[in-house]
Amino acid sequence: MVVTTMQLLLRSPLKPIRLLASRDCSSYVSRMRYLMRLKEDDDACRVALQSGTLMLFHKLAPLLRPTARGIYQLHKLQASDVKGILGKLGENEQLLNTSVLIGCSDSDVPQFSLDVGSLEQAAVEEMCGGVFIDLRKAFFLLKGPEAPLVAKGQALLRWHQTHAYCSATGQPTERNQAGSQRVCLQNGATYYPQMAPVVIVLVSDGRRCLLARQSTFPRGMYSALAGFCDMGETTEETLRREVAEEVGLEVESLQYSGSQHWPFPQSSFMVACHATVSPDRAEVNLNGAELEDARWFTLEEIEEALKRKTPPRSKKGEPTEFWVPPSYAIANKLILEWANHTKSHK
Numbered sequence: 001m002v003v004t005t006m007q008l009l010l011r012s013p014l015k016p017i018r019l020l021a022s023r024d025c026s027s028y029v030s031r032m033r034y035l036m037r038l039k040e041d042d043d044a045c046r047v048a049l050q051s052g053t054l055m056l057f058h059k060l061a062p063l064l065r066p067t068a069r070g071i072y073q074l075h076k077l078q079a080s081d082v083k084g085i086l087g088k089l090g091e092n093e094q095l096l097n098t099s100v101l102i103g104c105s106d107s108d109v110p111q112f113s114l115d116v117g118s119l120e121q122a123a124v125e126e127m128c129g130g131v132f133i134d135l136r137k138a139f140f141l142l143k144g145p146e147a148p149l150v151a152k153g154q155a156l157l158r159w160h161q162t163h164a165y166c167s168a169t170g171q172p173t174e175r176n177q178a179g180s181q182r183v184c185l186q187n188g189a190t191y192y193p194q195m196a197p198v199v200i201v202l203v204s205d206g207r208r209c210l211l212a213r214q215s216t217f218p219r220g221m222y223s224a225l226a227g228f229c230d231m232g233e234t235t236e237e238t239l240r241r242e243v244a245e246e247v248g249l250e251v252e253s254l255q256y257s258g259s260q261h262w263p264f265p266q267s268s269f270m271v272a273c274h275a276t277v278s279p280d281r282a283e284v285n286l287n288g289a290e291l292e293d294a295r296w297f298t299l300e301e302i303e304e305a306l307k308r309k310t311p312p313r314s315k316k317g318e319p320t321e322f323w324v325p326p327s328y329a330i331a332n333k334l335i336l337e338w339a340n341h342t343k344s345h346k
């Protein structure tokens with residue numbers, strides 16, 4: 001059937017998305033109100049910093065702590081620990097005030113992140129018993145809620161490092177204590193941290209799913225198709241355009257799956273969907289300028305790839321086994337959902 005008009009169907013539009021309820025709803029509300037206050041009240045935020053926990057970064061690489069062979073955790077420090085490190089390494093204690101507020105733990109402890117890129121990396125690592133690891137690698141090592149926390153911490157620090165000046169006046173901007181905004185000292189314009197909206201889509205023909213790779217991806221890794229939204233586009237329009245541009249296919253239906261903040265390249269807001277194409281109109285016509293390869297994968301191939309929890313190693317010259325993004329990446333969630341759905345309908 002030739003699709004002449006936009007036939008993108010959002011299936012089950014009224015199906016509710018269940019949120020993980022906290023054990024005590026009122027404590028969730030009070031935590032959110034507390035965070036709101038810290039963003040508005042610089043003095044309260046400075047007090048909170050003294051009793052909060054800090055995640056350290058060095059030139060945007062997070063500090064992790066090895067806990068057992070191959071197992072790492074985010075290394076969280078107290079303000080007093082950080083002051084001690086700054087003092088021993090001859091750095092002004094005021095550096096602590098460049099921390100940014102990230103959140104609040106379930107036990108009501110405010111969480112901050114701080115970049116100590118001005119200090120010698122090895123010296124900080126030795127004093128903390130940790131190691132600064134590139135964020136992409138850290139995503140393979142961290143489990144549970146630590147990965148989104150570290151992503152948020154890094155993204156906010158990066159935003160401050162790249163928004164020191166007003167884009168209208170060229171004059172310096174000044175941050176509030178929480179780091180939730182910056183204001184131009186000349187014209188008073190307020191800047192807030194931004195994310196670029198991206199649609200990520202796992203296309204299926206009912207039997208197989210379509211994954212692609214860019215030449216910059218690590219060897220052997222394939223992911224779902226993704227693309228930035230153009231100004232004025234809806235999610236559906238971006239999805240339809242990106243699939244057409246990148247692989248020359250026309251999608252027939254889509255279903256929303258979830259969303260995620262992704263700290264690369266400068267903070268993206270990923271909107272994840274499943275989409276279908278007709279099996280008799282599934283021939284890929286690759287846009288070689290954007291993608292190195294795009295292929296249909298069977299359920300068996302996907303199940304094998306999902307078993308690999310870390311990037312496979314291959315000897316020089318040998319082809320690398322096919323693998324998919326780490327479990328924290330929303331692409332992984334889409335692939336897992338597709339595999340479970342396809343298996344249950346076999």
Ligand SMILES: NC(=O)C1=CN([C@@H]2O[C@H](COP(=O)(O)OP(=O)(O)OC[C@H]3O[C@@H](n4cnc5c(N)ncnc54)[C@H](O)[C@@H]3O)[C@@H](O)[C@H]2O)C=CC1
Binds near residue numbers: 226325331
């Ligand atoms: N969390 C996840 O599971 C995954 C996340 N991603 C992310 O999705 C993002 C978008 O995917 P791509 O295929 O690269 O997008 P894309 O297909 O739109 O192509 C990227 C190109 O779009 C242009 N562009 C337009 N607006 C842009 C903006 N705001 N920022 C940067 N470039 C912009 C640039 O020319 C850039 O080279 C990537 O940055 C990647 O990090 C991609 C796959 C999986």
Ligand SMILES: [Mg+2]
Binds near residue numbers: 225226227246290
């Ligand atoms: Mg793309």
